[in-house]
Amino acid sequence: xxxxxxxxxxxxxxxxxxxxxxxxxxxxxxxxxxxxxxxxxxxxxxxxxxxxxxxxxxxxxxxxxxxxxxxxxxxxxxxxxxxxxxxxxxxxxxxxxxxxxxxxxxxxxxxxxxxxxxxxxxxxxxxxxxxxxxxxxxxxxxxxxxxxxxxxxxxxxxxxxxxxxxxxxxxxxxxxxxxxxxxxxxxxxxxxxxxxxxxxxxxxxxxxxxxxxxxxxxxxxxxxxxxxxxxxxxxxxxxxxxxxxxxxxxxxxxxxxxxxxxxxxxxxxxxxxxxxxxxxxxxxxxxxxxxxxxxxxxxxxxxxxxxxxxxxxxxxxxxxxxxxxxxxxxxxxxxxxxxxxxxxxxxxxxxxxxxxxxxxxxxxxxxxxxxxxxxxxxxxxxxxxxxxxxxxxxxxxxxxxxxxxxxxxxxxxxxxxxxxxxxxxxxxxxxxxxxxxxxxxxxxxxxxxxxxxxxxxxxxxxxxxxxxxxxxxxxxxxxxx
Numbered sequence: 001x002x003x004x005x006x007x008x009x010x011x012x013x014x015x016x017x018x019x020x021x022x023x024x025x026x027x028x029x030x031x032x033x034x035x036x037x038x039x040x041x042x043x044x045x046x047x048x049x050x051x052x053x054x055x056x057x058x059x060x061x062x063x064x065x066x067x068x069x070x071x072x073x074x075x076x077x078x079x080x081x082x083x084x085x086x087x088x089x090x091x092x093x094x095x096x097x098x099x100x101x102x103x104x105x106x107x108x109x110x111x112x113x114x115x116x117x118x119x120x121x122x123x124x125x126x127x128x129x130x131x132x133x134x135x136x137x138x139x140x141x142x143x144x145x146x147x148x149x150x151x152x153x154x155x156x157x158x159x160x161x162x163x164x165x166x167x168x169x170x171x172x173x174x175x176x177x178x179x180x181x182x183x184x185x186x187x188x189x190x191x192x193x194x195x196x197x198x199x200x201x202x203x204x205x206x207x208x209x210x211x212x213x214x215x216x217x218x219x220x221x222x223x224x225x226x227x228x229x230x231x232x233x234x235x236x237x238x239x240x241x242x243x244x245x246x247x248x249x250x251x252x253x254x255x256x257x258x259x260x261x262x263x264x265x266x267x268x269x270x271x272x273x274x275x276x277x278x279x280x281x282x283x284x285x286x287x288x289x290x291x292x293x294x295x296x297x298x299x300x301x302x303x304x305x306x307x308x309x310x311x312x313x314x315x316x317x318x319x320x321x322x323x324x325x326x327x328x329x330x331x332x333x334x335x336x337x338x339x340x341x342x343x344x345x346x347x348x349x350x351x352x353x354x355x356x357x358x359x360x361x362x363x364x365x366x367x368x369x370x371x372x373x374x375x376x377x378x379x380x381x382x383x384x385x386x387x388x389x390x391x392x393x394x395x396x397x398x399x400x401x402x403x404x405x406x407x408x409x410x411x412x413x414x415x416x417x418x419x420x421x422x423x424x425x426x427x428x429x430x431x432x433x434x435x436x437x438x439x440x441x442x443x444x445x446x447x448x449x450x451x452x453x454x455x456x457x458x459x460x461x462x463x464x465x466x467x468x469x470x471x472x473x474x475x476x477x478x479x480x481x
Contacts, residue, residue, distance in 0.1 A: 178247070
C-alpha cells in the first residue's frame with residue numbers, strides 16, 4: 001500500500017473539490033478510464049453528500065482484473081493473479097492482500113452492481129484520479145501493463161477458485177478455525193479407519209500465497225494439547241484442478257464433528273462426543289430410601305434470583321446471515337429483550353442484559369458481566385446456520401455437568417414453543433457456558449439458512465411464544481411455577 005501514499009494526498013484534495021462541485025450542480029458524474037467513457041447500467045453515485053461511489057466490476061475488469069461474486073456471503077473478490085481485494089456489501093472494511101483496510105463508506109449493491117468508494121479504487125488499484133470541472137466527470141488513468149509474448153502451452157485450464165483460505169488455527173477453546181476470503185462451502189465430513197480420522201474437503205478453494213509457500217508439496221501439522229478425542233490436525237492442498245483444501249483430524253477414539261460456517265469468513269470445527277451424553281444410572285431405591293427431587297439453585301438471601309440474558313453477536317459481529325438477508329444479531333437481541341420484559345414481571349427473578357443494544361461485546365466481557373453480578377443463571381440466545389438449507393430445528397447447549405438440569409428444563413419448553421424440530425440438548429465446550437461458574441446454557445433457536453425456520457424466527461408472534469417458553473423453562477428449573 002506504500003506506493004499509493006502520494007495518491008492519498010491528491011485524492012483528499014480532489015474529493016473535496018469533486019464533492020462540493022458535484023452537489024452544487026446536482027449532476028450524476030460520468031466515469032472515464034484513460035479518456036474512454038465507461039458506460040454502466042448503474043452510474044457513479046454520491047453518498048452522504050460526501051463520498052463518490054463507482055461500480056467496481058466495470059472499473060476492475062477494464063484494467064484486467066477478474067471479479068468474483070458470492071451471493072451467499074454478499075462478498076466481492078477482485079484479483080489479478082498477484083493482488084486480491086475482498087469486499088462485503090454493507091461493511092466498511094475491505095481486505096487488500098489479506099490486510100484490513102477501512103473504507104470511507106460501506107460498499108453498496110444496486111441493481112446487481114457493487115459500488116465502492118472512489119478513493120479506495122485509487123488506493124487499491126493504483127489508479128490516478130482527476131475531477132474534470134468542465135465536463136463534470138471523474139477521469140481515471142491507469143498505465144498499461146506490458147503484455148508478455150504468449151508461449152504455446154499444453155497445460156489444462158485451471159479454474160479460478162471461489163475462495164482463499166488465509167489461516168487455519170487451533171484455539172484455546174479446542175476449536176479448529178479456518179479463516180477464508182471469498183466463498184467457501186465445505187463438503188460433509190467423512191470418517192476413515194486404521195487409523196481413525198475425520199476428513200473434510202472444501203472444494204473450489206485454494207490457500208493464500210503465504211500458506212502455499214509454507215505447504216510446498218506437503219502438509220502442515222498443528223499441535224494439539226490435551227483433548228479426549230483429538231490427537232492431531234493436518235491440512236494440505238488435496239487437488240489443484242479444481243483447487244480443494246483438505247483438513248484431516250487424527251483421532252484417539254471415535255468422535256464426531258460439529259461444523260459451522262460464519263458469514264464473517266470463518267469455518268469452526270468442534271470435535272464432539274459421538275454419543276449422546278448418558279445420565280448416570282440411578283440405583284433402584286431400597287424400601288428405606290426416599291428419592292430426592294431435583295432442586296434448582298439455592299434461593300438468595302434477598303429472595304430474588306438473578307439471571308443474565310446474553311444476546312449473541314452484535315455490532316461489528318453480525319453472526320449468521322439469514323437466507324433472506326437479515327442477520328442473526330438482530331434476532332438474538334429482539335428475543336432477548338422479549339425474554340427480559342417477561343422476566344421483569346416476575347417478583348422473584350431479576351434479569352440483566354449483557355448486550356442491551358447493537359454493540360459488539362467480547363465473549364470474556366460477557367462472562368465478566370455475569371461473574372461481577374454474581375448471577376445465579378446465565379442464558380445465551382443464538383440462531384443457527386448450515387451450508388445445507390435443509391438443516392432445521394432447535395438445540396440447547398451446556399458445558400459443565402452442573403448446567404445439565406438447567407438445559408433440560410429450559411429446552412423442554414423452549415423447543416416446544418418454536419414449533420420446529422427438536423434437535424435435543426447437547427454438551428459442547430463453548431466459551432460463555434464453560435468459563436462462567438453459575439449454571440449456563442446456550443440456545444440455538446433455529447436455522448437462518450432454512451427458509452421455514454427463518455420465516456418463523458423473524459415473526460413477531462413466534463418470538464413472543466419462544467420468549468414465553470424460555471421464561472416457563474427458567475421458572476420450572478427454579479421451582480417457581
